[in-house]
Amino acid sequence: MKGFRSILIFISPVFITWASLFLGAYGVTPTMVIKILLNETLHIFDIGDIPEKAIIIDIRLPRVILAGLVGAALSSAGVTLQGIFRNPLVDPFILGISAGAAFGCAITIGFLSFLPLQITAFVFATVAVMVAYGVARTQGEVSRLPLILSGVIVSAFFTAMVSIVKFLVDPHKLQSIVYWLMGSFSLADWRAVKIAGAGVLAGVVPIFLMRWRLNVMSMGEEEAKALGVNIRRERLLFIGFSTFAVAVATSLCGIIGWVGLMVPHLVRMLTGPDHKSLVPLSIAAGAAFMIAADTVSRTLTTFDIPVGIITALTGAPFFIYLMKRGGKEAWGK
Amino acid sequence: MVYRAYIKVLIILITLVMVGVASASTITITDKLGRKVSLNVPVKRAVVVISYELIPALNLWSQVSGVSRWAEENCGLYKAIVTDNKNLRKPLVGTGSDVNVEAVMKLNPDLVITWTYNPDTIKFLEEKGIKVIGMYPESLVELYKDMRMHGIIFGKEKRVEEVIREMERVFKLITERVSKIPVERRKKVIHLGGAPTRVSGALGVTNDIIKIAGGVNPAETFIQRHIDVSLEKIVQWNPDLIFIWGSAGYDESWLYNNSQWRFIKAVQTKQVYKLPKWSTWSPRLAPIALYMAMKIYPEVFRDINFEKVIDDFYKKVFGISYYKVRQYEGF
Numbered sequence: 001m002k003g004f005r006s007i008l009i010f011i012s013p014v015f016i017t018w019a020s021l022f023l024g025a026y027g028v029t030p031t032m033v034i035k036i037l038l039n040e041t042l043h044i045f046d047i048g049d050i051p052e053k054a055i056i057i058d059i060r061l062p063r064v065i066l067a068g069l070v071g072a073a074l075s076s077a078g079v080t081l082q083g084i085f086r087n088p089l090v091d092p093f094i095l096g097i098s099a100g101a102a103f104g105c106a107i108t109i110g111f112l113s114f115l116p117l118q119i120t121a122f123v124f125a126t127v128a129v130m131v132a133y134g135v136a137r138t139q140g141e142v143s144r145l146p147l148i149l150s151g152v153i154v155s156a157f158f159t160a161m162v163s164i165v166k167f168l169v170d171p172h173k174l175q176s177i178v179y180w181l182m183g184s185f186s187l188a189d190w191r192a193v194k195i196a197g198a199g200v201l202a203g204v205v206p207i208f209l210m211r212w213r214l215n216v217m218s219m220g221e222e223e224a225k226a227l228g229v230n231i232r233r234e235r236l237l238f239i240g241f242s243t244f245a246v247a248v249a250t251s252l253c254g255i256i257g258w259v260g261l262m263v264p265h266l267v268r269m270l271t272g273p274d275h276k277s278l279v280p281l282s283i284a285a286g287a288a289f290m291i292a293a294d295t296v297s298r299t300l301t302t303f304d305i306p307v308g309i310i311t312a313l314t315g316a317p318f319f320i321y322l323m324k325r326g327g328k329e330a331w332g333k
Numbered sequence: 334m335v336y337r338a339y340i341k342v343l344i345i346l347i348t349l350v351m352v353g354v355a356s357a358s359t360i361t362i363t364d365k366l367g368r369k370v371s372l373n374v375p376v377k378r379a380v381v382v383i384s385y386e387l388i389p390a391l392n393l394w395s396q397v398s399g400v401s402r403w404a405e406e407n408c409g410l411y412k413a414i415v416t417d418n419k420n421l422r423k424p425l426v427g428t429g430s431d432v433n434v435e436a437v438m439k440l441n442p443d444l445v446i447t448w449t450y451n452p453d454t455i456k457f458l459e460e461k462g463i464k465v466i467g468m469y470p471e472s473l474v475e476l477y478k479d480m481r482m483h484g485i486i487f488g489k490e491k492r493v494e495e496v497i498r499e500m501e502r503v504f505k506l507i508t509e510r511v512s513k514i515p516v517e518r519r520k521k522v523i524h525l526g527g528a529p530t531r532v533s534g535a536l537g538v539t540n541d542i543i544k545i546a547g548g549v550n551p552a553e554t555f556i557q558r559h560i561d562v563s564l565e566k567i568v569q570w571n572p573d574l575i576f577i578w579g580s581a582g583y584d585e586s587w588l589y590n591n592s593q594w595r596f597i598k599a600v601q602t603k604q605v606y607k608l609p610k611w612s613t614w615s616p617r618l619a620p621i622a623l624y625m626a627m628k629i630y631p632e633v634f635r636d637i638n639f640e641k642v643i644d645d646f647y648k649k650v651f652g653i654s655y656y657k658v659r660q661y662e663g664f
Contacts, residue, residue, distance in 0.1 A: 026565035175527035
């Protein structure tokens with residue numbers, strides 16, 4: 001049963017991506033969708049440069065792919081950090097990434113509009129994590145609890161800085177900041193997909209390759225040291241790669257919560273806590289979940305619902321259901 | 334004889350007191366939140382948070398004791414006037430969305446006129462004993478109502494009607510010409526807000542001026558002020574013209590250079606315009622409507638010199654030349 005579930009989760013992004021391409025405000029017939037995709041990939045069916053092609057290739061497809069990449073980044077970071085910190089409440093933003101990215105966005109929109117927003121959001125997201133890590137470091141060691149606490153402090157600091165910027169800017173820029181903070185894929189294009197692809201892969205692939213080490217680290221510091229694992233280096237590497245992937249993702253689409261916290265738990269409850277399968281399945285499930293949530297957000301009504309609302313409303317009840325069913329077993333206890 | 338003199342003095346004194354009483358009266362205003370606010374009018378010391386363009390329009394300089402930072406930083410009209418007349422500059426009381434209560438209390442106002450963006454602020458000021466009126470006009474009719482409310486509050490009823498007449502004159506200039514355009518030739522027009530996929534819906538003055546300008550707003554089906562839609566929806570609407578909010582962080586070039594927008598008629602025919610950065614909760618709504626109408630149907634406004642009409646409007650309504658204000662706005 002677990003094997004079947006794992007296969008289903010693993011291939012779910014493909015099916016959900018495929019289904020998403022047929023859904024949207026602009027009515028494109030299924031036949032035309034297939035013709036357009038075949039034309040674009042295999043250069044058959046000469047259809048010319050028609051609006052439907054722009055809808056599928058330039059608007060829907062990059063949006064779906066970007067959602068998948070962001071979902072993969074958030075859930076891979078979530079499962080990694082939950083494993084490192086051995087804390088089920090940890091999400092990808094625990095170390096201040098979201099607050100740092102939000103500050104980068106706010107200061108760019110408010111005062112430094114000549115700078116690319118994605119770059120400043122990424123830079124400050126990374127700075128926030130580096131500060132959190134530096135603050136938590138005592139006598140060359142970084143323990144879990146100080147790291148979480150410093151993440152909370154850094155988040156609070158950058159959140160306060162965002163509030164200051166919002167206070168100082170004029171109302172028009174304030175609206176742009178608020179809009180960005182809500183998180184959205186509505187302006188996704190191929191440029192964003194390329195950036196996300198490069199950034200997310202650079203962060204997620206190393207995590208995937210090193211995933212078995214999370215099993216060791218999740219045993220506890222003493223056990224891991226006894227097995228010869230360099231806790232400090234491993235933690236730094238995992239945090240570094242996670243931060244990179246999430247910072248890139250956040251800089252492109254704003255702050256989308258819940259996914260990084262919830263999806264690893266969902267997968268853990270369905271397939272078990274072994275990180276060798278948990279990590280790739282969380283990546284796949286995160287991608288599928290985010291694509292599905294974004295598709296719902298842009299098709300449920302005639303207007304775009306903020307995707308964070310969808311991730312919370314759909315994921316939370318299902319998560320509660322699995323919790324009641326799975327209990328402690330899901331956390332590997 | 335002396336007795337009669339005393340009576341005469343007493344009558345004169347009583348008459349003077351009655352005149353004094355009659356010149357101030359108490360009224361009750363119902364604001365946008367449905368709150369009833371009793372005021373002694375005309376108000377002598379008001380803090381104006383959002384409707385600061387009415388200060389020059391209704392000549393309220395001696396009756397306003399403070400404004401929000403937005404007047405100084407975002408309103409070229411206000412800046413142009415107070416730069417040349419430094420004695421007219423008013424103390425600042427924080428931003429429009431975050432009023433500094435201490436700064437307000439320091440000014441000891443009779444009244445604060447703000448908007449209903451943050452009802453908690455209004456409640457907070459009320460609890461501190463400050464009378465507050467909240468406004469948020471969602472149509473031209475409501476804007477006129479709020480302007481007339483200012484007239485009553487400040488004892489400038491006659492002046493408000495003069496200003497509204499000037500606005501109506503501009504609107505009439507527009508409607509007389511666009512009404513001749515057959516319904517089937519009316520153009521589809523959308524207004525984009527802070528983000529390129531945030532459109533103006535049925536509520537709000539923007540939709541009213543699109544209608545006055547003879548446009549058809551496909552986003553009117555959304556009974557909201559502003560709504561986020563997918564780009565596919567905008568492609569589906571395929572508007573003939575797109576107007577961008579004057580204070581948006583992007584402009585026409587963003588749309589022209591983005592291939593996702595290439596099948597939208599407004600982008601294909603280069604009919605995307607960023608509006609002037611003027612407040613729409615102001616008499617300047619009329620010049621904005623004229624600007625839009627002249628872009629939507631240029632053929633029926635060929636004989637109209639926009640700048641001359643607006644300059645004339647500015648001088649009559651605000652007492653300052655449009656060209657002078659333009660130096661502070663870059664439009």
